Amino acid sequence: MKVVKFGGSSLSSGEQLKKVFEIVVSDPERKVVVVSAPGKRSSDDIKVTDLLISCAERVIEGKDPGILIEAVAERYRSIANEAGIQGDIAAKIKENLLDLLSQSNKDPERLMEAVKASGEDQNARLVAEYFQSRGVNAAYINPGKAGLIVSDEPGNAQVLPESYNQLMSLREHEGIIIFPGFFGYSADGNIVTFSRSGSDITGSILANGLKADVYENFTDVDAVYAVNPGIVEKPEEIRELTYREMRELSYAGFSVFHDEALMPAFRAGIPVHVKNTNNPASPGTRIVSQRLNKNGPVVGIAADKGFCSIYVSKYLMNREIGFGRRLLQILEEFQISYEHLPSGIDDISVILRQDQLSPSIEKEILERIQSELGADEVKIMYDLSLIMVVGEGMRCNIGTMARASRALARAGVNIEMINQGSSEVSMMFGVNETDERKAVKAIYEEFFISIKV
Numbered sequence: 001m002k003v004v005k006f007g008g009s010s011l012s013s014g015e016q017l018k019k020v021f022e023i024v025v026s027d028p029e030r031k032v033v034v035v036s037a038p039g040k041r042s043s044d045d046i047k048v049t050d051l052l053i054s055c056a057e058r059v060i061e062g063k064d065p066g067i068l069i070e071a072v073a074e075r076y077r078s079i080a081n082e083a084g085i086q087g088d089i090a091a092k093i094k095e096n097l098l099d100l101l102s103q104s105n106k107d108p109e110r111l112m113e114a115v116k117a118s119g120e121d122q123n124a125r126l127v128a129e130y131f132q133s134r135g136v137n138a139a140y141i142n143p144g145k146a147g148l149i150v151s152d153e154p155g156n157a158q159v160l161p162e163s164y165n166q167l168m169s170l171r172e173h174e175g176i177i178i179f180p181g182f183f184g185y186s187a188d189g190n191i192v193t194f195s196r197s198g199s200d201i202t203g204s205i206l207a208n209g210l211k212a213d214v215y216e217n218f219t220d221v222d223a224v225y226a227v228n229p230g231i232v233e234k235p236e237e238i239r240e241l242t243y244r245e246m247r248e249l250s251y252a253g254f255s256v257f258h259d260e261a262l263m264p265a266f267r268a269g270i271p272v273h274v275k276n277t278n279n280p281a282s283p284g285t286r287i288v289s290q291r292l293n294k295n296g297p298v299v300g301i302a303a304d305k306g307f308c309s310i311y312v313s314k315y316l317m318n319r320e321i322g323f324g325r326r327l328l329q330i331l332e333e334f335q336i337s338y339e340h341l342p343s344g345i346d347d348i349s350v351i352l353r354q355d356q357l358s359p360s361i362e363k364e365i366l367e368r369i370q371s372e373l374g375a376d377e378v379k380i381m382y383d384l385s386l387i388m389v390v391g392e393g394m395r396c397n398i399g400t401m402a403r404a405s406r407a408l409a410r411a412g413v414n415i416e417m418i419n420q421g422s423s424e425v426s427m428m429f430g431v432n433e434t435d436e437r438k439a440v441k442a443i444y445e446e447f448f449i450s451i452k453v
């Protein structure tokens with residue numbers, strides 16, 4: 001049995017919906033279909049989820065969301081028309097949205113959650129209706145009824161372990177299940193969404209709960225590429241990746257698969273297969289526990305912006321017991337999470353996502369580090385991009401770090417910081433954001449297209 005997820009790009013129009021239908025019915029193993037809200041039809045289009053967020057924001061600010069409601073209804077109307085679904089399903093969707101938005105007595109955060117989730121929920125109902133109109137036994141299933149219970153953290157829900165057993169009963173269901181992605185219910189019955197792009201997470205949870213043979217994730221590219229195709233034209237396609245490699249790459253910017261979505265599939269040992277809705281015959285990319293190391297040391301290069309580094313130095317820091325703990329405690333008191341912690345003998349850098357800081361928080365943190373830890377120097381560097389070079393083959397290859405740093409030097413990129421992941425499947429370079437593309441291209445050329453002599 002297969003759990004299949006279709007992203008927003010795969011469901012952005014009626015034509016796309018027809019492709020989704022053909023893919024699902026072409027394989028009787030495809031029993032559970034997880035759907036996102038309609039995504040972009042072209043690069044300048046707006047995702048339904050973004051329209052819904054703007055709708056809810058306007059209501060919360062006491063403004064009229066009229067045009068936005070129309071825009072949402074129009075997206076569903078055009079999909080239904082193109083797919084030839086009878087009846088005015090868009091009118092029903094609009095009515096439901098108006099109904100949701102009229103509950104402005106709701107806590108704003110709850111309202112936002114319900115409105116955001118409605119994109120997937122309404123789309124799952126529409127997709128089910130389309131499948132039925134094509135004579136297939138398919139039904140919309142509500143995540144709450146199916147037992148997908150999550151923590152009550154709006155916009156960052158985490159699945160609760162009891163969900164897995166409850167979801168297992170979906171195996172008894174006759175016919176195809178159409179399941180909305182992106183949200184679950186808290187134990188108190190509130191709708192709570194995962195982080196953005198979280199329908200990937202729903203698919204993985206269902207694959208685990210139903211003990212699927214494979215989790216197929218359909219998107220709009222032929223494979224996971226060795227670098228973001230927005231940076232390098234027609235990059236090399238990756239046929240097979242390990243969970244660990246994919247985790248590192250999606251953490252650092254491979255937006256094709258959500259970084260939180262690997263864990264449920266990984267725990268149950270279920271392979272993830274990334275495939276293209278627009279070219280289903282293409283072999284795609286399989287994400288598995290182990291793979292044969294047939295390629296070189298590097299399998300992929302990812303990059304992500306928006307980091308800063310707090311650099312702290314103090315003579316004899318290495319001998320001072322508890323220095324690191326006290327430094328991190330200051331950050332913890334500001335509810336700030338850190339990403340990496342490269343260190344030397346007398347210095348340490350804390351890398352974090354810079355959107356957690358404001359000028360006043362920054363000032364307080366730096367002052368406290370200076371006064372409470374007696375640091376000789378404390379400084380902060382903004383606008384860093386982290387370049388992650390990933391591959392299981394790195395462990396048994398000598399000189400990978402040297403090759404990557406030589407490639408950066410040749411491209412004239414200054415390395416602000418280096419960190420070798422403890423897992424030994426990745427190494428990380430911190431560079432100025434303005435050098436990000438240049439750095440990724442240079443490392444890609446070194447490992448994938450340089451002429452070996």
Ligand SMILES: Nc1ncnc2c1ncn2[C@@H]1O[C@H](COP(=O)(O)OP(=O)(O)O)[C@@H](O)[C@H]1O
Pocket residue numbers: 006007008009010036039197218219220221223224225226227228229230253254255256257
């Ligand atoms: N390394 C990569 N390999 C493939 N796609 C990537 C990579 N990095 C970024 N992407 C982008 O991810 C997009 C697919 O993810 P997303 O837009 O979330 O799809 P969906 O709508 O199916 O959820 C691709 O169109 C591509 O631009």
Ligand SMILES: N[C@@H](CC(=O)OP(=O)(O)O)C(=O)O
Pocket residue numbers: 006007008009036037039047049050119181182195196197198199200
């Ligand atoms: N629609 C949600 C969830 C999602 O997974 O979407 P997509 O499959 O288009 O990335 C979002 O935009 O965040």
